[in-house]
Amino acid sequence: MKTERTDILIIGAGPAGSVAAAMLRQQGRKVLIVEREQFPRFSIGESLLPQSMDYIEAAGLLQDVVQAGFQYKNGAAFVRGERTTEFDFRDKFSQGWGTTYQVQRADFDHVLAKGAERMGAEVRYRHEVLSAEPGDTPRVTVRSPEGEEYVIEADFMLDASGFGRLLPRLLKLESPSNFPVRGAIFTHVRDHIPHDAGFDRNKILITTHPEHVDVWYWTIPFSNGCCSLGVVAEMDFLNRYQGTDLERLQAIVGEDPNLTRLLKNAEWAVLPVRQITGYSANVSSLWGPGYALLGNAGEFLDPVFSSGVTIAFKSAQLASECLRRHYAGETVDWEADYSVPLRGGVQTFRRFVESWYAGGFQKIIFHPDPQPDIRRMICSILAGYAWDKKNPYVADTQRRLQVLEQLCSG
Numbered sequence: 001m002k003t004e005r006t007d008i009l010i011i012g013a014g015p016a017g018s019v020a021a022a023m024l025r026q027q028g029r030k031v032l033i034v035e036r037e038q039f040p041r042f043s044i045g046e047s048l049l050p051q052s053m054d055y056i057e058a059a060g061l062l063q064d065v066v067q068a069g070f071q072y073k074n075g076a077a078f079v080r081g082e083r084t085t086e087f088d089f090r091d092k093f094s095q096g097w098g099t100t101y102q103v104q105r106a107d108f109d110h111v112l113a114k115g116a117e118r119m120g121a122e123v124r125y126r127h128e129v130l131s132a133e134p135g136d137t138p139r140v141t142v143r144s145p146e147g148e149e150y151v152i153e154a155d156f157m158l159d160a161s162g163f164g165r166l167l168p169r170l171l172k173l174e175s176p177s178n179f180p181v182r183g184a185i186f187t188h189v190r191d192h193i194p195h196d197a198g199f200d201r202n203k204i205l206i207t208t209h210p211e212h213v214d215v216w217y218w219t220i221p222f223s224n225g226c227c228s229l230g231v232v233a234e235m236d237f238l239n240r241y242q243g244t245d246l247e248r249l250q251a252i253v254g255e256d257p258n259l260t261r262l263l264k265n266a267e268w269a270v271l272p273v274r275q276i277t278g279y280s281a282n283v284s285s286l287w288g289p290g291y292a293l294l295g296n297a298g299e300f301l302d303p304v305f306s307s308g309v310t311i312a313f314k315s316a317q318l319a320s321e322c323l324r325r326h327y328a329g330e331t332v333d334w335e336a337d338y339s340v341p342l343r344g345g346v347q348t349f350r351r352f353v354e355s356w357y358a359g360g361f362q363k364i365i366f367h368p369d370p371q372p373d374i375r376r377m378i379c380s381i382l383a384g385y386a387w388d389k390k391n392p393y394v395a396d397t398q399r400r401l402q403v404l405e406q407l408c409s410g
Contacts (some may be wrong), residue, residue, distance in 0.1 A: 001141070002150040005030040008323065009140065009154035011167070011336040013039065013123050016295035016312035017160030018112035022059035023090045023122035023320035031121040032152065034142055036128045036164065039113055044186065044276070045071065046228045047204040050089050053097035053385025055313035056112075064115040070101035070108065071223040071257070072202055076382055079209035079258055081210050083366045087383075093376040094385035102204065102220050119235060124358060127174035128240075129205070132157070138290035156326075158319055160294040160312070162179035164390045167299075168283050177355075179302060183238050185249045186230025187273040191221070192265035201264055204306065209255055212237065213359040215245055216304065218251075227410040229253070229263070230301060235277060251368050279303075287334040288344065292319050299346060307349045310384040314344050345386035352381060360405035367408045374404065 008024050010017045013035035056062050075088040090098030101108075117123050126145040132242045133139045138157045143149050159167040193199045195332045201221040209215035215237055231238075231252045238360040241248040246269050253259050279300055286298045295312030318341060322332045356359035364370075364378070377393045389395050 002057075004032075004150065004152050006030050006152060006154050007081045007156075008032070009034070009138070009152050009157040010121075010160055010164055011129055011140070011157065012036075012110050012160035012162055012164070012297070013084065013113040013116075013125070014043065014160055014162050014295070014312070015112055015213070016162075016297075016316045017158070018109070018116040018121075019055055019059045019061065019313050020158055020160065020294060020316035020320055021116040021123075021405050022061055022112075022119050023316060024323065025116070025119040025121055026060060027320070027324050029323070029327070030335045031116075032154075033113075033116070033121055033123045034127040034140075034152070035113075035123060035125050035367060036161075038125045040110040042271070043105035043109060044184075044274075045303065045306070045308045046105055046222075047102050047394065048100040049306055049310045049382075049384030050097040050100045051386075052310045052313050053100050058317065060117075061112055061115040061118060064118075065101065065108070065113050067109065068111045071221055073102045073204065075200075076204045076209070077203045077205045078362075078365055079201060080212060080362065080366065081207065085365050086203065087365075087375075087379045089379060089383040091376060091378040092383050092385070093373075093391050094380040094383070094388040096363060096385060098383065104222060112133045131164055132167055132291075134171065134289045135293050154290075156293045158294050158317075158322060159291060162296040163279065163281075163300070165281065167293060169313040169392060173283045173285060173288075173293075174280045175284045177282045178327050179280040180234050181278045182232055182280070182302070183235050183275060183277040184230050184232045184279070184303065185238065185245055185273065185275045186218075187249060187250070187269050188222075188226050189229050189263065190225055190267040190270050191227040191263060192225075192267070193221075193227075193262050194265075195241060197262055206304070207259055209233075209252075210256055212358045213362060215252075217256065218303070219259065219262070222345065227266075238275075245275055249273055252370070259301050286339040291336060292322075293333060294319060298342075301346065301350055302353045304353055305349060305382060307384065307386070310386075311342075311346060311349070314345060318342055323349050328400070341387065345394075348381060348394050348397045349384040351401055355401055355405065360401070360409070363408045
């Protein structure tokens, strides 16, 4: 088979892969991305966090994103029954961006990939990796759209294959997530929400089921008059509902009075209704000889705080910095310099996710008399700043969250 050579091979042209490619091109590296799908292609994870804008800007892709015309986003609104609260991401503890976008991922991912190409990365769509060999000179075997198989050798490879989790499967790195098996049913609707309905299109709306604290809905408005609408619950709950996926989603949404009111004029299923199950994932290691795992290829927690793309970008930034140091002749400790810092922020998100499903975090955000300083610290994490050690709720997440839950439960 024909053998090609590149500096950095990236598997997957999604957000992690494209941002890593752009950052590495800034360093002068030769970058080749192989992507199994043809872009644009549908993906979930449509509400970005402001922290992600720092990485987009650092990668030289900010203008590409700004000019794409996505829906502006400045915060998050939460509703449970009669209780409501809002977080404005501009009023937060951490320094940095306080606004971002809500995006159709097919378009957003394509914008980033085209931006990486503009900066000199090569992207090959519909090229599928069949096998991988880690090591000092990692190699993969790839099949082209025409069926031709060839080999790519690289100095280093980054797995940004997302939910495909290519290297974890091929190298048997997968380990079980400690989260219960949850599923999501979702679609896009043309929402026709009236302007006087009290719905802020600049914020994601997260609604807790009126009877079940661990069941929630997302409503993500886009700039084209549509919303992404979905429900997340453990499979036992979702399996109670009969009929098509559309009928099941409509039945569950119909159990919440506020969503029923907002969506009374909606045209359903602008996109086919989809269901995903058991998406939470983990791995035994985020790196190995000649490779590192980026974003969802390494670990995916849960969609409730929209952390997926931010974690993907953070992994791209950390990996790119490790490779910059490597090419500068420095010794890189991938565990200390990549895995530990990445997992630190993921662990912060994880504890907030666990508190959300147990109900404690909901008691915090709906508390009638919040302390402004603490609320700004919480807001920073909801805005994606889970690596800001100056924030006490990042530096000591577990203890401080437990104390706050107890105070708000009193």
